[in-house]
Amino acid sequence: MDIASHMEKVERMDAVHRRLDREADFELWYWMALDAGNQAMNAALHASGITTEEPELASQVNDIYMRQAESGAWERVVKRGADIIHPQMSEFDKPVPADLQTAIEALHTLESYRDPCIRLGKEVTPEIIEDCDAAYEQVLTIARETVASSRSAS
Amino acid sequence: MTPERHREFAERITRSLEKVTMADYEAVIEACMLAGTHWFNVALHEMEMSAPDHDVLHVEFMVVHERRKAWLVVPAMVEALERIEDMRGLHVRGNAADGDKAAAAAVLCLGVIREAALDAKPLGLTSPHLGHVNLDD
Numbered sequence: 393m394d395i396a397s398h399m400e401k402v403e404r405m406d407a408v409h410r411r412l413d414r415e416a417d418f419e420l421w422y423w424m425a426l427d428a429g430n431q432a433m434n435a436a437l438h439a440s441g442i443t444t445e446e447p448e449l450a451s452q453v454n455d456i457y458m459r460q461a462e463s464g465a466w467e468r469v470v471k472r473g474a475d476i477i478h479p480q481m482s483e484f485d486k487p488v489p490a491d492l493q494t495a496i497e498a499l500h501t502l503e504s505y506r507d508p509c510i511r512l513g514k515e516v517t518p519e520i521i522e523d524c525d526a527a528y529e530q531v532l533t534i535a536r537e538t539v540a541s542s543r544s545a546s
Numbered sequence: 547m548t549p550e551r552h553r554e555f556a557e558r559i560t561r562s563l564e565k566v567t568m569a570d571y572e573a574v575i576e577a578c579m580l581a582g583t584h585w586f587n588v589a590l591h592e593m594e595m596s597a598p599d600h601d602v603l604h605v606e607f608m609v610v611h612e613r614r615k616a617w618l619v620v621p622a623m624v625e626a627l628e629r630i631e632d633m634r635g636l637h638v639r640g641n642a643a644d645g646d647k648a649a650a651a652a653v654l655c656l657g658v659i660r661e662a663a664l665d666a667k668p669l670g671l672t673s674p675h676l677g678h679v680n681l682d683d
Contacts, residue, residue: 397641423576452604477639
């Protein structure tokens with residue numbers, strides 16, 4: 393997907409994230425941060441030239457993408473180097489700049505709470521919520537700066 | 547997790563779902579996926595087709611023979627969660643058209659999964675521990 397579409401997704405998901413109650417709605421509050429963070433990461437990776445803007449849409453499985461045929465129908469295709477679904481499940485063919493690596497690590501921190509808190513029943517403490525919030529904000533800040541600097545450079 | 551804990555999660559997420567609209571279709575689809583997966587696990591645990599220490603993450607990630615057995619018993623439930631999962635690539639990760647229509651369909655799918663979970667009873671099948679394949683072995 394192209395950078396503009398990723399950033400549009402970020403704004404939509406971030407708006408829902410900020411509307412929800414971080415305690416009463418923790419699961420969806422968290423999930424919107426995770427989704428927005430991943431969209432922002434894809435935009436930043438494209439802007440840095442590490443991955444490429446492609447028309448295919450990422451699925452739940454690495455390297456399987458959805459491609460729209462001329463008929464309008466969607467079909468699955470296998471390819472590499474376009475949108476990622478999780479940084480820790482991805483391989484990059486080009487070096488990752490230090491600031492983007494910091495954002496990747498922040499996204500890892502956010503993701504580290506996914507299965508324990510959403511799927512395995514770990515108690516969600518105020519400290520966990522703060523940690524998620526800080527990691528998410530760091531991902532967004534770095535990704536937005538990366539995208540903005542690529543626009544000003546072009 | 548136990549069926550009771552899955553149910554608590556599913557109900558919490560469904561309450562959050564009520565705070566967003568179809569215009570927030572990404573959030574609707576994701577909430578249906580999350581709540582639907584918890585109801586899906588309620589159903590499998592209640593039917594004693596999966597052990598409490600073995601939860602399904604996504605239908606797409608199920609071991610083939612376990613997915614096949616679940617589909618033979620409750621095809622509508624399996625297909626409903628699979629349909630929600632398929633929406634994620636197009637409308638959550640991607641920007642395919644008609645996200646709001648997909649979100650409305652996801653809510654209907656969630657209802658199908660929830661009903662199946664609420665109707666689930668022990669089936670008296672072979673213990674799920676026997677025949678379970680650990681892909682890490």
